[in-house]
Each structure stands twice: as structure tokens, then as C-alpha cells.
Amino acid sequence: MNHCPNICKWGAVLLLVAVSAGCNSARPAADQLPGTSTSAPRFGQVASPPVQQPEKLEAGKPSQLAADAQESAKPVEANLTPDMPAPSTPAGAAGTTDKKVQTSSNPTPSETSKQPSETSESTYDAKKPSLMGLRLSDTKTTVKQKFEAPASEYEMDDDKDPLTVYEYEGFIVGFNRLNGVEFIEVTSKDINPGLNGLYLGQKVKDAETALGKPDTNTNYALHYKANGTVLKLDVDPKTETIQSIKLFAVKT
Template identity: 55%
Template structure:
């Protein structure tokens, strides 16, 4: 009995000694220390806002900022609209004819106003006619100027194909035909024809040279300038025989 008690007491003392030794080796737990926070995201450097703002349409590549073009949201729609319009055009459709450009009508001479010895006219106009009466027969002149070389200045109205002049009394002073595009009222005779054609239409002239054919009647002179190289009429003019 004494041996058993002694054995139990010895074992108890040994276990107590081991427990005390183990407890002395352990460090006390510091409850004030907090474990470091664990983040699932990589750390990033703070972005400075002191400089220019970052374009939201740019991307970060290799640590730098590279601009990325941002197409317009309507680009696809516009392309579709253009395609639809193009598809409606028939490449085989005929091109509509354009209306011809309007041109100023050429003056016409009434057969009763054609040139003759009793009534010398040019383009149906008789010298001495009032200015308003003459201008009323034509559209607006292309140009207007005054010839003041003589003592009696003449105001000229230029209509490209022909020109007319008025003295200071506003009476018709002369008529001058410039082109073959109009009928001067000389029984079918026009610029560019031969001197022989003029004689056939108007009869024998009062003056006949290689340069001029002249017809005098009722205080007027009808002058036809001739090109001697090809014997063609270059100009026709009616003016007063002063």
C-alpha cells in the first residue's frame, strides 16, 4: 500500500514538473497585434491628378498611355444608309437631257422694212428715228458708251451682233452689223458673202472698189467693207451722208 502510494505520488510530481516546464517555454499571446490584411488584388500606384486628365478613350500599355481611336456611334448607321442609297441607283438608267441654254432671240426684219432706194434701212431701222422707238425693239444692250471725238457726241448701244448710235438729239445716227448671225434686211444678203452677191441683191453701187461698195439714197450711205484677199463682205453700215 505504501509502495503504490509512493509510485502514484512520484508520477504526479513528474507530470506536474513537465507541465510547468512546458508552460514556461510558451510565449504569452499578444491579443493587441492584428494580422495583416490579405487582399486579392495587386497593389497599384496612386494616380496623380495634378497633370492633364487621362483620356477615357486611351488604354494603358507597357506602363504608358496609348490613344485608342473611338469610332462614332453612328458610323455603322451612316454606312448602312449610304449602301441603301447606292443600291437604289440604276447604273443602266439613261441620263436625262438638260434643257438647252436660253439665248437672246435674234431680231427679225419685216419684208416691208427691207432696204430700197426710196426707203434706205438697215435691220429695218431708218435713220432719224427716235431713240425710245428704236430701243423698244430690242432687249438690253450688252454695252453702252459715248463716242465724243466729233463735235456731236454719239451714244452707242452694243448688242454684240450689231450696234446702234444716237446723236445728242436722241435720233438714230447709224446702224452697224457685226456678224452673219442676223439678217440685216438687205434682200437676203449677209456678212461673209461675195461682192458679186451684194450687186445681185442691191444693184449697181455708187462706189465700187476692191475695199468698199457704197450705195447712196435719201441722204444716207450704205457701206459694205470688202476683204480684198477673198472678196467677202466684212462689215455693213448705214449712216448719214453729211
């Protein structure tokens, strides 16, 4: 019997089968993509979407999702150009004030009250005695021209000659029935009476320095007489301070 051809024939067939099986095992599985499932959907089922593998992060480098989140969290800046004016704050808004500032050009009411000039009427002249820049030869009209209308006005009873009194801030002026000045009296130490720098409340020695030696000097008053007038300074004998300053006519 001739068995050799049959054995060779079957040997060749087995060799072809082995080679074919080896080729199929070396082929990639269904051209699989990274991150996708290798199982095919059964008939009547919807294929599941491929599962996205988590992104690998390098050390010290934020992920793209984190970078996008940071970018979206940034505040949107106003699109202002250099030529656009800054928005103005409405009147009455919080943090704004609308107050009038007090300056030297805007004096307080007390500063606006008229006083004797430091250059022309603050020097006492015995030949032309005056107080507050007023003389006994002045009238109501001249007083109002210098000091405007008084703060108050009242009558002083006098059997011989009733007097009308104008009261200003820091001094008073009395007028006789002919509207002439009868007396002037200083009532405040904060006002300049026009006596060479002497003020109410100063000492007797200050009066002698400013006005010289008085014609009469008692423990209670100093008298300076000139041209039918008397400048009288009432004095506190205990403290030797000047309590009042008056200018009036000598009674005959």
C-alpha cells in the same frame, strides 16, 4: 407380350410433333413489316425505330424530296392584282433623269434675240433705206422697243457731236446728242441685216445681185446712196468679201 399398342401410341405422338413443327416453320416471322428489324428488344432496352428503306426511283422521274426542294426554291411572286397601280419611282432614284428637253417651242437665248422680220424688214428699199430694220429717223425709244435694252452702252468721243453707242449681239447703233439714230453697223455674219438676203462675209457679186449696181465701186468699198444716206459695204480687195456693213447720213 403385346408390343403393338405401345408402338402405335408412340408413333402417333411423333407424328403430332412433326406436324406441329412444320406449322411453326411455315408461319411468317412475327408479322414482320417491310423494312423493320426482326430482333425483339431485350429487357430494359428501348426498341430502335424501324429503318426506312430508301425510296426506289423510276427512270426519268424525280423523287418526292427533290420535287419538294424545287418547289420551295421558286421565288414568291408579288400578289398584285390588275387594279393595283405600279409602284412609282421616287424622284432622284437611280436611272431617272430630270432634264429639261430643248424643243422648238423652247428656244435658246440666241434664238430669242430680235431680228428683222423675213417678210416685212428683210427687203431693202432705196426710198426708205434701213439696216437691221432701223432707219436714221428712229430714236433711242424706237430702238429699245424693237430690240429692248442693249447688251452694253458706251460713249464715242467726237469733237462736233459726241455719240452714245448701243451694242447688241451682232450689230451696234450710234445716237447723237438729240437721241436720234446717227448710224447702224452690222458686226456679225450670223445675223440677218435686212438687205434682200445679203449677209456679212459674202462676195461683191452677191451684193450686186441683192442690191443692184452700187453708186460707187472701188477695190475697198461699195456705196449705195439714197435720200441723204449712204449704205457702205467695206470689201477685202484680195478675197472680194464684205468685211463690214454700215448705214449713215451723208455729211454736207
